[in-house]
Amino acid sequence: MIWLPLAVAAGLAANALRLRRRLRALPRLPVSGRRGRSLRWDGSYDTGTPGHDDSYGLLLAEGAVVSGQLRRAACAYARHHGLQVLDLVPRDLPVERALDLARGADRRAYRTDPLALGHGAGYATVVDEDLLQRTGTRPRALDPGEYGAVTLRLRQYARAHGDAYAADLAVVPTRLPRRVPSCAGRRAWLRGLGVSVRWTVGASMASYALVLASLAASPRWGALTAAVYCAVPYLVFTGAPVSPRDLHRMALLRLLLTPWNWWRTLTDAPCPWERRREQALADAREWYGTALADGVERFFHPRRDDCPWCGARALQHHMTTGDVVQAKPGRFTLDRCRECGHVFQNPPLNAAGLEFYRRDVYDGLAAESAEHALAAQRRVHTARADMAAAAHLAPRTWLDVGTGHGHFCRAARAVLPDTEFDGLDTGDGVLEAAARGWLRRPHRGALADLADELAGRYDVISMHRHLEQVPDPATELDLAVKMLPPGGHLLVELPDPECPAGRLLRRFWAGWLQPRHLHLIPIGNLERALTTRGMRIVARQRRRAHRRHDLASAALIALQAFGPPPARPWAGRAGASARVRHAIAVAAARPLGTAAALLDRLLAPLVPGPGNTYRVLARKDEG
Numbered sequence: 001m002i003w004l005p006l007a008v009a010a011g012l013a014a015n016a017l018r019l020r021r022r023l024r025a026l027p028r029l030p031v032s033g034r035r036g037r038s039l040r041w042d043g044s045y046d047t048g049t050p051g052h053d054d055s056y057g058l059l060l061a062e063g064a065v066v067s068g069q070l071r072r073a074a075c076a077y078a079r080h081h082g083l084q085v086l087d088l089v090p091r092d093l094p095v096e097r098a099l100d101l102a103r104g105a106d107r108r109a110y111r112t113d114p115l116a117l118g119h120g121a122g123y124a125t126v127v128d129e130d131l132l133q134r135t136g137t138r139p140r141a142l143d144p145g146e147y148g149a150v151t152l153r154l155r156q157y158a159r160a161h162g163d164a165y166a167a168d169l170a171v172v173p174t175r176l177p178r179r180v181p182s183c184a185g186r187r188a189w190l191r192g193l194g195v196s197v198r199w200t201v202g203a204s205m206a207s208y209a210l211v212l213a214s215l216a217a218s219p220r221w222g223a224l225t226a227a228v229y230c231a232v233p234y235l236v237f238t239g240a241p242v243s244p245r246d247l248h249r250m251a252l253l254r255l256l257l258t259p260w261n262w263w264r265t266l267t268d269a270p271c272p273w274e275r276r277r278e279q280a281l282a283d284a285r286e287w288y289g290t291a292l293a294d295g296v297e298r299f300f301h302p303r304r305d306d307c308p309w310c311g312a313r314a315l316q317h318h319m320t321t322g323d324v325v326q327a328k329p330g331r332f333t334l335d336r337c338r339e340c341g342h343v344f345q346n347p348p349l350n351a352a353g354l355e356f357y358r359r360d361v362y363d364g365l366a367a368e369s370a371e372h373a374l375a376a377q378r379r380v381h382t383a384r385a386d387m388a389a390a391a392h393l394a395p396r397t398w399l400d401v402g403t404g405h406g407h408f409c410r411a412a413r414a415v416l417p418d419t420e421f422d423g424l425d426t427g428d429g430v431l432e433a434a435a436r437g438w439l440r441r442p443h444r445g446a447l448a449d450l451a452d453e454l455a456g457r458y459d460v461i462s463m464h465r466h467l468e469q470v471p472d473p474a475t476e477l478d479l480a481v482k483m484l485p486p487g488g489h490l491l492v493e494l495p496d497p498e499c500p501a502g503r504l505l506r507r508f509w510a511g512w513l514q515p516r517h518l519h520l521i522p523i524g525n526l527e528r529a530l531t532t533r534g535m536r537i538v539a540r541q542r543r544r545a546h547r548r549h550d551l552a553s554a555a556l557i558a559l560q561a562f563g564p565p566p567a568r569p570w571a572g573r574a575g576a577s578a579r580v581r582h583a584i585a586v587a588a589a590r591p592l593g594t595a596a597a598l599l600d601r602l603l604a605p606l607v608p609g610p611g612n613t614y615r616v617l618a619r620k621d622e623g
Helices: 003-024 050-055 068-080 095-104 107-112 129-135 144-157 186-192 197-217 219-237 247-252 254-266 272-291 351-358 364-375 378-390 407-412 429-436 447-454 473-483 500-508 523-532 550-562 576-606
Strands: 031-034 038-041 056-061 085-090 124-128 167-172 315-321 332-337 343-345 397-401 420-425 441-444 460-464 489-495 535-541 613-620
Touching (some): 056 068, 056 129, 068 167, 085 144, 124 129, 129 144, 144 186, 144 272, 186 197, 186 254, 219 247, 247 254, 315 500, 378 407, 378 489, 378 535, 378 613, 397 407, 407 420, 420 429, 460 473, 523 535, 550 576
Parallel strands (some): 085 167, 420 441, 460 489
Antiparallel strands (some): 031 038
16 A cells, blocks of 8 residues: 555645645845844835825725835836736735735746636735726725735736736735734635635545544555655745744644634624625525525426427437535426437426526626636637638627626637627626626626617627526527628537437536526537528537546535535525535545546547537528
8 A cells, every 4th residue: 555655645745846846936025134124125116205105095904004105116116017906915824825826826827828717815905996996895804714815806907917917916015913823714704715615625624534544554655655745834935035933833743733724714703794695695595595495496497208309209308407506405306309319308498497497507606606617618618719810700799698707708819809798698697797808898788678779789699518507598599690690700609419428428417407408409419500590511520629628517516415504595504414415525526526527538539429518619601
């Protein structure tokens, strides 16, 4: 069993060096002072007069103090570099908070990735006054949870400045009050950023458990693993601009202090922001209780005996599963047409059912965590725009149907800088996207209600992961083709029901995604439908559009089914067994998901057949 401690030690060291590289990339604010006590400006930039700082406001954590000199230095630095947001990172940030910063903030991506999430130290932030007004934020002291939520929001609203985005972090030579515990407010801060506290603590528990398992497998080599585990803080912070005040204590006593920090993080006193969230959870629990009082049968249309795509009465049962995303009550059946291969939900959800099962998926209680999931898909969004660019399209205007919060439009602008992107959706997210500056113009409503008004305005219309979620995809295609002018293009992306992983993984395959996916359309069906509507297929992608996440998604779906969150408002009071299952699922999520993601990358090229996604680009010819 020597391989286990050696593998764990190598993994710990590699991750520590990765975090060290991230921290070393952080710039130092050019302020000098003796031991950080008496701050003075070193003259690198012109600070101007005190009134010259009126273009920036200052957000502070509760109890934080920023001197006038440091504030003027930070404002001058932000002004010189064209920044709208500058997060100030104290040099002596405690180990746990500094590690959270390193895990969440990759400065290279933070500056260049259009979908990078806001992160920082939670101490002080210099913000452009215009940005404060656009986000509705008032300069003041914030509790940890509210500070995290504001930090997430500010990065979303920051505009591009040249080849980078106008948000950055910088280390400042100031000291935090020693009376502030290292884990004070940590739970609320992470929750405000949309980071799962259970997953963060669960990942730490998994690493700790691997160290203990290494000691049990081989005491001699396990001692080496334990030594590497304790040396991780030294590996991360040696040579980095951040020098935690508790570095030696946290390194030498790490095996003892880490469980204590878990406990303090999870049991910290709630801040006002968390109490407001708890009230929102209580309100949601009341709403769901009322909605479920009459059962879930009322959320479905009657079962149909013919195919909604071709009309054939040759249906066969494909699978039955539960809600794989939120574990809401209900069972959902997918049928497959033997004539055309169309897979559809039968019986399908009605309007009330769609509202119920889509509630708190991308908004409401799940708003912050959904941002993390959507921001992680930048390469997917960019690949969609690359497909249009490869076809030599140079559209002036582009309408993204089902745009959500506009993540595709934000990312696509980097590929097609001369294109104006508008978005259409039924939710409030499209209005939020316009407020962020991600869309030129938002259109809130159903495509059927706005098609006549928007006809002929757009050179390209895109439907990314949209048709599978609407009750009548054929009608949506009719409307999209009608809206396009002659010579216009339609770009469609859909999960591929012919993917081999869909057959192997069954209900754990993310493409089925019940109950949100109502229709799974084979690529041949879609192309024939486009052709009969006067469209000519310009390009298609199948294997190239594949997303390498089948096994990782299946692992997370399986863990969700095994141990769903016990505090979800649509469930009853959870017992001890449910809480234990959830704890096991959380602890296993990081190692199991990482191993599955590695297998996805290794095995995907070896699996024959189409991938889990396809894209079709079609042109509306003259006449």
